[in-house]
Amino acid sequence: MPEIDLDDPADPGSTAGPEPASEGPAISCVHPGWPVLTGRGEVLRSYALIMANTEYIQFFLTDLRVCVAGDTALVTCTENILSGGPAPQDGDELGPLVGQLVVATNVFRRTPDGWKLWSHHASPVLAETGDDEDEEPSS
Amino acid sequence: MPEIDLDDPADPGSTAGPEPASEGPAISCVHPGWPVLTGRGEVLRSYALIMANTEYIQFFLTDLRVCVAGDTALVTCTENILSGGPAPQDGDELGPLVGQLVVATNVFRRTPDGWKLWSHHASPVLAETGDDEDEEPSS
Numbered sequence: 651m652p653e654i655d656l657d658d659p660a661d662p663g664s665t666a667g668p669e670p671a672s673e674g675p676a677i678s679c680v681h682p683g684w685p686v687l688t689g690r691g692e693v694l695r696s697y698a699l700i701m702a703n704t705e706y707i708q709f710f711l712t713d714l715r716v717c718v719a720g721d722t723a724l725v726t727c728t729e730n731i732l733s734g735g736p737a738p739q740d741g742d743e744l745g746p747l748v749g750q751l752v753v754a755t756n757v758f759r760r761t762p763d764g765w766k767l768w769s770h771h772a773s774p775v776l777a778e779t780g781d782d783e784d785e786e787p788s789s
Numbered sequence: 790m791p792e793i794d795l796d797d798p799a800d801p802g803s804t805a806g807p808e809p810a811s812e813g814p815a816i817s818c819v820h821p822g823w824p825v826l827t828g829r830g831e832v833l834r835s836y837a838l839i840m841a842n843t844e845y846i847q848f849f850l851t852d853l854r855v856c857v858a859g860d861t862a863l864v865t866c867t868e869n870i871l872s873g874g875p876a877p878q879d880g881d882e883l884g885p886l887v888g889q890l891v892v893a894t895n896v897f898r899r900t901p902d903g904w905k906l907w908s909h910h911a912s913p914v915l916a917e918t919g920d921d922e923d924e925e926p927s928s
Binding site: 674675676678680682683684685686688713715717718719720721722724726727728753755757759768769771772773774775776 | 813814815817819821822823824825827852854856857858859860861863865866867892894896898907908910911912913914915
């Protein structure tokens with residue numbers, strides 16, 4: 651019986667059937683306004699890039715909803731984000747703080763090591779939905 | 790033993806434990822630029838509203854990725870959307886056609902009745918990622 655190398659980076663991850671618990675299925679991530687990123691390496695690089703350009707960031711989570719079915723959990727929330735970039739003139743002060751309204755859908759898998767994030771999709775809320783149909787953003 | 794009314798609209802859906810197979814866990818949906826919609830009723834109303842204001846819509850799906858783990862499937866794709874609104878002057882012709890680049894994360898649950906959509910999250914792609922860090926949209 652052949653051995654399976656769990657650390658083989660050439661394995662793109664199976665698209666069907668059970669996965670080794672220590673690896674799990676391939677993860678995916680969408681940052682607000684970004685295309686889909688797939689795989690742990692690509693996702694970690696994206697966070698490194700974002701954080702390298704972010705001097706300060708704070709998340710205030712609201713509207714949190716958790717829905718569990720079997721070994722999968724779906725978590726939706728609103729991310730009220732306050733962030734600031736690096737100081738414009740290499741000074742000690744932060745760049746201008748910016749507020750962002752983002753909604754996120756997160757999918758977690760229950761593993762022997764606890765709940766692990768499988769998918770994160772975050773997107774900007776461009777307008778409030780209201781009674782006036784004309785105010786609805788189009789899809 | 791009390792009977793359970795599966796059609797009870799007052800039941801907001803459980804957030805933990807097994808669900809009746811015919812009902813399943815509460816669904817959620819995010820249209821591009823929208824907040825999170827939760828529950829079948831709210832989601833169906835949103836599609837009725839969108840379609841009432843859309844004379845023509847066509848989806849060209851690319852970058853399709855399917856990842857199955859147990860009874861859950863994660864499907865990501867790019868939606869290349871071509872859509873047109875109603876004619877401006879009640880004429881026979883369509884309103885102007887608009888192209889949109891959207892990415893979607895979909896979560897499906899395997900049920901005795903087949904695969905059912907649990908979560909749909911779609912968001913606009915605001916800029917292409919490239920080698921130039923300054924071109925990356927912020928998160």
